[in-house]
Amino acid sequence: MAKPQDSVDLHVARWAALWEGNPAFDGEVEGAMTRMQFLLRTKSRRDAAAFAGQDFTLEDYGTLHALMVQPYPTEATPTQLAEAVGVTKASMTGRLDRLERSGMITRETDSKNRRRVLIRPTRAGREAWDSYVHAGMRREQEVLGALSQKELVQLNALLRKAVRGLE
16 A cells, blocks of 8 residues: 655655765655645744734734743843844834834833833733734644644654754
């Protein structure tokens, strides 16, 4: 009985034919990496589509998410958020401006250090984050929906092993 195939199998077969006998090419590694990239691209596209046409952008959500999940979920500085999200301080300023105008965050000068600005989520910001994070969880479950719970556990065990090998 033939093994079920997906689009990645065709991709790997093309490369395998090109690099037949080349020890640097491993079809299993190529297949695994390409499949992980496919899953992440699919998730990214679905996330982008979920925010399309809204005043609240995917970038706004990413900033609010960083604020809510960072080690001290009651406050962060703009620099801490910029580093967590991977954007410049100038880009973070624009994001924080939008979030403040929409009532999702407050900016306050630190009473102990007047040069330091503290960003805090508002109640509306917490509620928005809660709503969007749960919708995101549903999209992630859809991306991996073909796997059983047992298969998800196996996948996590294998991915954990790969991550630990790099840490």
